[in-house]
Amino acid sequence: MLTRRDLMMGSAAFAASAGAGFLATSHKALARDVIAEPIAHGVKSVAFDLAERPTALPCFGGKTLPLWTFESGPTFPIIRMKLGERLDTVFKNHLPREGEVASIHWHGLRIPNTQDGVPYLTQQPIAPGGEGRYSFVPPDTGSFFFHTHCNSTEHFGRGLIGALIIEGDEITPSDGEYVLLMKDWRLGPGGAFLPFSTDEGAAKGGTPGTIRSVNGATSPVITVPSSANIRIRFYNLDPMRISEIGFEDAQAAIIAIDGNGLPPMTFESWRLGTAMRVDILLRTAPPGESVKLYDYYSKEPVVLAEFKSEGPPKRTDAFEPLPLKVMPFPKLDEANAQIIPFEFSATPTGQAIADIGAGPGIELGPLCLAKRTFWAINKRSWPQDHRDLGPPLAVLKSGQSYIFELDNTTPRSHPIHIHGHTFEVLNSSKRKLPRFRCDTVLLIPNERIQVGVVAGLPGKWMFHCHILEHQEAGMMGYIEVV
Ligand SMILES: [Cu+2]
Numbered sequence: 001m002l003t004r005r006d007l008m009m010g011s012a013a014f015a016a017s018a019g020a021g022f023l024a025t026s027h028k029a030l031a032r033d034v035i036a037e038p039i040a041h042g043v044k045s046v047a048f049d050l051a052e053r054p055t056a057l058p059c060f061g062g063k064t065l066p067l068w069t070f071e072s073g074p075t076f077p078i079i080r081m082k083l084g085e086r087l088d089t090v091f092k093n094h095l096p097r098e099g100e101v102a103s104i105h106w107h108g109l110r111i112p113n114t115q116d117g118v119p120y121l122t123q124q125p126i127a128p129g130g131e132g133r134y135s136f137v138p139p140d141t142g143s144f145f146f147h148t149h150c151n152s153t154e155h156f157g158r159g160l161i162g163a164l165i166i167e168g169d170e171i172t173p174s175d176g177e178y179v180l181l182m183k184d185w186r187l188g189p190g191g192a193f194l195p196f197s198t199d200e201g202a203a204k205g206g207t208p209g210t211i212r213s214v215n216g217a218t219s220p221v222i223t224v225p226s227s228a229n230i231r232i233r234f235y236n237l238d239p240m241r242i243s244e245i246g247f248e249d250a251q252a253a254i255i256a257i258d259g260n261g262l263p264p265m266t267f268e269s270w271r272l273g274t275a276m277r278v279d280i281l282l283r284t285a286p287p288g289e290s291v292k293l294y295d296y297y298s299k300e301p302v303v304l305a306e307f308k309s310e311g312p313p314k315r316t317d318a319f320e321p322l323p324l325k326v327m328p329f330p331k332l333d334e335a336n337a338q339i340i341p342f343e344f345s346a347t348p349t350g351q352a353i354a355d356i357g358a359g360p361g362i363e364l365g366p367l368c369l370a371k372r373t374f375w376a377i378n379k380r381s382w383p384q385d386h387r388d389l390g391p392p393l394a395v396l397k398s399g400q401s402y403i404f405e406l407d408n409t410t411p412r413s414h415p416i417h418i419h420g421h422t423f424e425v426l427n428s429s430k431r432k433l434p435r436f437r438c439d440t441v442l443l444i445p446n447e448r449i450q451v452g453v454v455a456g457l458p459g460k461w462m463f464h465c466h467i468l469e470h471q472e473a474g475m476m477g478y479i480e481v482v
Contacts, residue, residue, distance in 0.1 A: 036141050036325035038084025039168045046079060047071075048091035050102055050148075050160065057216035063191035068095060068158040075216055076162050076181050083141050083168030089134040093126045101125035104134060105149040105419070106164065107275060108258055108439040111136040113459025116419055119150045121389065121460050121478060140327045141169035142259020143179075143233040143277045153207075153468040156239040157186060157196040163235060169261055169324040174281060175228035175314050180293075180305060183237045184209025196239070202469040203346075203374045205412050206240025212295075212302060219303040226287040227313035229321070231255070232280040234293075236272040239468040242413055242442070244271040244297035245304065251283040253321040260422060260437035261324030269296060273415025273442040275466040283319045285309045329437070330399065332424055332452035337401040339450075340394050344416070344443065344465065345409045347376050347474060373474030375410075375465065381474030382464075392480035393463060396455035404451050408443035414470060415442045418479065419461040423451035440466055455481045 048070040055067040055075055070077050070091070081087060093102045103125045105117035115136045119125035126132040138144070144164040148155045155161075163179055186194040186209045194210065201207025214220055224230055236243055246269035253264040256279035270278050285291050290308040294301040373381035383390050396402055403426065408414055417440040424437050429448040443449055464476035 033323070034171055034325045035328050036083055036169050038082075040082035040084045043086045043088055044079070044081050045088045046090075048077075048089065048104075049094055050091060051094040052096045055159070057185075057213065058220075059185065059211050059213040059216055059218045060187070060191070063187070065185075065187070065191070065193060066158070068155060068160045070160065070162050075159055078163045078165065078179055079146075080165045080167060081138065083166055084137070086135065086137045087164075090131060091126070091133075092131050093128050095128055098128065101127055101150055102148045103132060103150065104146050106134070106136075106138075106144065106146050107417075108142065108144040108277075108422075109136070109164075110139050110420055110422070110456055112457055113420065113461065116459070116461070117146075117149055118419070118462050121462065125150060138164070138166045140259065141166045141261075141325065142256060143235065143279055144259055145235060145237065145275075145277075149462075151472075153239050153472060154196040156183070156237065156468060157193065157209075159183075161237050163233075165233065166259075169256070169326075170231075171322050171325060174231040175225050176230040177233070178222060178224070178230060178307075179233045179235070180214050181235045181237050182212075182214050182241075182243065182295075182304060184239075184241055185211045185213065187211055197469050197472075201240070202473045205242075206467045206469050208240060209238065212304075214305045219305060221290070221306045221308050223310050224284045224307045225311055225314050226284060226309035227315050228284045228309075229315065229319070230282050230284055230307070232282055232293075233277065234272075234280060235277045236274055238274050240274060242271065242273050242297055242415075243295045243304075244269050245278070245293060246270070246296055247282070247291055247293055250285070250291040251319040253281045253319075255279050255281050255321060255324050257436045258422070258438040258440060261326045262434070262436050263323055264321040265434065271297065271442060273413060273440065273466060274468070275415055275417055275440045276438070276442065279324075281321045282307065283315070286313060287311065329422065330454040332454055333401040334403070334426075334452060337403045337452065339403045339405055341378075341405045341407060342393065342463075343378055343407045343409055344414050344475060345376050345379065347373055347381055375470050375473050375475035377463070377475060377477045380477060382471075382476040389478070392460065393477040395480045395482060396453070398455050398458055398481050400455050402453045402455065404453055405448060406441065406443055406451065407448045408446060411445045412467075412470075413442060413444050414475065415440050415466040416464070417466045418453070418463050420459070420481075421453055421456050421461065423453060426450040426452055458482055 056064040103117040252267040464471045
């Protein structure tokens with residue numbers, strides 16, 4: 001019998017026939033949608049202190065690196081909250097460089113624009129020595145995260161990321177839950193950081209890391225209960241990597257994408273660009289055995305993590321994943337939606353740099369602006385001057401339905417992210433995709449995808465590629481909701 005791995009090792013023909021990165025079939029819906037309701041009303045207070053902390057993660061092989069993190073303690077903080085609770089955050093900026101401003105963006109959350117954390121667009125950034133605050137009630141359950149929104153290539157590269165999990169979507173609890181944060185590190189032979197950006201990377205698919213990790217370790221072995229249904233919240237938090245994850249021979253289902261529950265789909269593989277998440281329900285192996293999670297997108301499949309079963313078997317029943325509760329999103333009025341085209345392209349500079357090869361990379365100053373641009377949306381690159389950000393890419397009316405036609409005219413993939421909203425993926429010019437909600441949608445080379453958007457809260461919402469060097473080198477703009 002062919003295993004998943006044989007198939008994935010197979011050939012491009014397989015990828016083409018399977019729809020290049022989508023391999024999942026829907027289970028029959030087992031129940032009608034159950035709407036998630038608030039389950040708590042308290043306040044969760046979080047204090048962050050953004051600073052440099054020399055850290056020896058297991059994947060560094062004995063080296064200590066000057067990471068930048070949100071707090072002392074865990075390298076990647078994980079905030080857990082219940083639907084209905086308020087998050088109050090105060091943060092101090094102690095980043096060790098003059099002019100290294102910071103603000104915190106809450107990725108995937110449909111919160112008021114003033115809390116969105118984008119320097120110069122929604123707030124003044126916080127200078128070193130300063131203090132910032134956020135306060136909001138996350139409106140949706142799901143697997144979200146947070147990060148700074150200026151000089152992000154370096155900030156991600158140094159580890160400044162964390163997860164935000166809003167609970168309250170399970171109809172029946174799983175037998176265990178595991179958060180997996182995938183991220184590479186760019187280390188030179190001496191064990192110091194390499195430049196986080198290069199011209200060649202910025203003008204192509206991004207500058208790759210040299211060491212892979214999940215939760216700071218290389219192929220970690222995670223102990224799990226035997227023959228159990230565990231929930232895995234998988235995050236791609238690399239600055240540039242595209243991954244296609246899958247298990248070798250295991251029963252598993254996708255139960256949420258970017259935090260949004262959907263009818264469980266048999267999980268064979270799923271492609272994630274940076275910033276994308278997927279929630280998986282896995283039936284673990286019998287006692288003493290293990291299941292490996294692979295990234296099949298690389299030339300050779302890479303083991304991301306191993307789930308090793310211990311203890312007596314939890315379940316003997318058939319694997320029938322239940323759907324998660326869903327949020328009451330406003331319904332897309334597809335018939336009357338206005339279609340808005342967006343073209344994602346390279347600038348002439350991008351083409352030229354790609355032709356000549358490596359260079360010093362993009363640099364950002366305290367104004368969060370690149371010195372030159374390689375990428376554009378609708379032929380416009382993110383402005384060079386923060387005092388004049390230019391007009392929005394589109395103006396939407398709150399509550400109205402739109403169809404964004406996202407057209408990738410480049411030979412690169414682009415994970416396209418919108419702030420404060422979710423997309424409803426409708427169709428692709430190149431792949432058969434299920435209908436699902438997400439806040440970041442992956443455009444493969446020369447693909448056109450239509451997504452539905454119901455305009456949400458008023459304000460100026462960033463709209464950009466989440467390959468961070470693409471974002472910082474021009475593939476960024478904003479949408480205004482009035
Ligand atoms: Cu991109």
